[in-house]
Amino acid sequence: MNEQQKIRDIRKIIDKYFKILETLPNGGKIDPKIAKKLGIPESIAPIIERAYKAGRLKGKSKGNIPLQDIENEIKKEMVPKTITQLQGYKTEEDLSHLLTKARAKYSRQTIDYLKRDMGVISTVFKDEPIPKEWIAQELRKITGDTKQDWDMVIRTELKNNDLEGMASAILDNKSPLSNDGAETRIFKQPNPDACKHCKRLYLEPNGLTPRVFKLGELMANGTNIGKKVADWQATLGTLHPHCYDDETEVLTNNGFKLFKDLAESDLVYTVDPETMHPEWQKPINYIAYHHKGEMLHFKNARFDMMVTPEHKMLIQSQYTRKKGKGYKLIEADLAKNNTNHRIPSGINWRGENKKAIDLGGREVDVETYLKFMAYWLSDGSCTFYNNKYYIQIHQDNIEWVYKELKNLPFKVYKCKRALLIHDEALGRELTKYGKSYQKYIPESVKRLTPEHIKLFLINYAKCDGHIRKPREWKGYTFRGEITFYTSSNQLAADIAELIMKAGGKPAFYLDKTKGKEVTFKNGTYTINHNIWRIRWNSQTHSFIRNMQIERLNYDGMVYCVxxxxxxxLYVRRNGRCAWSGNCQCTLHVMPENAEFDEMGNLVYRSDGDGV
Structure with missing residues (x-):
């Protein structure tokens, strides 16, 4: 069974659930006998029911669902109903909050009953999100494929099912948006920079006015999975996968991650193309498809990206002199021909200009704070022994470190190859950074100005890095270069973020040192972790004219958010980083008394009284 067949089979399973759910008042619990008769694993039911019912709730509400309305519904259904029905009245992100309220409102016996019904998801009662791994595990059992990225596949399918749930509420005349059922008029409004396929299918020939469809028409079109581009139709859910290959990672607040490894709580790094100011955002959709077809591979010594031909890439004309201006999102298939354009990897950053920062409950001038954090994060440790914290910074030549930290408001002891501090408040603060392979850079550093961030980075490299000064050779002048080392994935990603904020571009190299032995004067040790080398490049753009661009046949999973x-999105492939884009096209219900004018503006017809 190939990947496309597996995904089609999963959709059939989900469709079976929806056929059952359509017959149930208020979306009750699926009858195990019916599920068994149809060959549907019963353990999938809670996830499918929740996605479906969340869609129905959205279809019944024109905006956010008032918390009080949901609580009223829960009060009516709570006892002796099951937790599955409770889930049906609330979207996933707020379920934990409601369960907390429920514990205070209902008897201990009721909560115990709910817990028994939940069994394997007792983590919800610890205010943790419900794991989607449930259904992914079941899909592995169904297909016999333990390597497939079912977690991401099911996110994509459930997102489409959420839209189908909204459509179902309209079909059942249970939505305030429309009472016309399958005749309800709907449209999608592509962004101005949307791909040619979105514009072709969802806009009129003038390229401005959205095409208006009947709900039943889009539902009948199904999906475009497995179809040739020429056969694509307008769909209720995702039109097409504009995605990255399976080796591409995205920068999150928890480090760089493969798309298939993204957690629901992860934020991704984005940039405003108008200003090149960055911000963290939570994805609203997760996309994972099997793609058998062409991919475009852009590559040179400092750049590596593989995307579907219609995927959006962020480019700028090389003749644009104003920083942060002239960027636009363009299809990869078109970008490859824009040889006078370049792809950005940097940002515009101002930051906060602070004079002092709290360290261990004491105010420290910002420069001393940055030096201490740089030295300690790169070559420091914090242990608790005999009711005392041992805070150390290790260096063979410790004298220069001691002089740099003379303004610290702590008693500092100078040892042979280390500085030592005993302070309870500082020790408690530093303990949260974990061991060397768990360390990260605090927000107090990330929020600062580019000048302060440069100060931190340079001092980090003094302890755990390499600074190569500019030099001349045979008439050529070579730029200086800074390289940073760490065994922490999170710290490596944080350094990349700081390099961008300091005006540079990061490049990653992974030294696979794990398991190797290294000999020192006091013995031989085994290295427990790989080592990241992060290089600070001053060139923040990659020029398309200098790239090797290949059109390749691809047969595998593709991803995006x-x-x-x-x-x-800020993405990384084989250690090379750059900004790139995604495609968006949102479903809207057409108001009954509205039409589009020739410029694509939604205008409302006047009623008989001229109101």
Whole structure:
């Protein structure tokens, strides 16, 4: 069974659930006998029911669902109903909050009953999100494929099912948006920079006015999975996969991650193409498809990206002199021909200009703070022994470190190859950074100005890095270069963020040192972790004219996420980083008394009284 067949089979399973759910008042619990008769694993039911019912709730509400309305519904259904029905009245992100309220409102016996019904998801009662791994595990059992990225596949399918749930509420005349059922008029409004396929299918020939469809028409079109581009139709859910290959990672607040490894809580790094100011955003959609077809591979010594031909890339004319201006999102298939354009990897950053920062409950001038954090994060440790914290910074030549930190408001002891501090408040603060392979850079550093961030980075490299000064050779002048070392994935990503904020571009190299032995004067040790080398490049653009661009045949999974604004992501492939884009096209219900004018503006017809 190939990947496309597996995904089609999963959709059939989900469709079976929806056929059952359509017959149930208020979306009750699926009858195990019916599920068994149809060959549907019963353990999938809670996830499918929740996605479906969340869609129905959205279809019944024109905006956010008032918390009080949901609580009233829960009060009516709580006892002796099951937790599955409770889930049906609330979207996933707020379920934990409601369960907390429920514990205070209902008897201990009721909560115990709910817990028994939940069994394997008792983590919800610890205010943790419900794991989607449930259904992914079941899909692995169904297909016998333990390697497939079912977690991402099911996110994509459930997102489409959420739209189908909204459509179902309209079909059942249970939505305030429309009472016309399958005849309800709907449209999608592509962004101005949307791909040619979105514009072709969802806009009129003038390229401005959205095409208006009947709900039943889009539902009948199904999906475009497995179809040739020429056969694509307008759909209720995702039109097409504009995605990255399976080796591409995206920068999150928890480090760089493969798309398939993204957690629901992860934020992704985005940039405003108008200003090149960055911000963190939570994805609103997760996309994972099997793609058998062409991919475009852009590559040179400092750039590596593989995307579907219609995927959006962020480019700028090389003749644009104003920093942060002239960027636009363009299809990869068109970008490859824009040889006088370049792809950005940097940002515009101002930051906060602070004079002092709290360290261990004491105010420290910002420069001393940055030096201490740089030295300690790169070559420091914090242990608790005999009711005392041992805070150390290790260096063979410790004298220069001691002089740099003379303004610290702590008693500092100078040892042979280390500085030592005993302070309880500082020790408690530093303990949260974990061991060397868990360390990260605090927000207090990330929020600062580019000048302060440069100070931190340079001092980090003094302890755990390499600074190569500019030099001349045979008439050529070579730029200086700074390289940073760390065994922490999170710290490596944080350094990349700081390099961008300091005006540079990061490049990654992974030294696979794990398991190797290294000999020192006091013995031989085994290295437990790989080492990241992060290089600070001053060139923040990659020029398309200098790239090797190949059109390759691809047969595998492709991924992307959709963000609510800017539609950009910071991605990494084989250690090379750059900004790129995604595609968005949102479903809207057409108001009954509205039409589009020739410019694509939604205008409302006047009633008989001229109101």
């Amino acid at each position: 959709e963000v609510p604004k800017h539609h950009t």
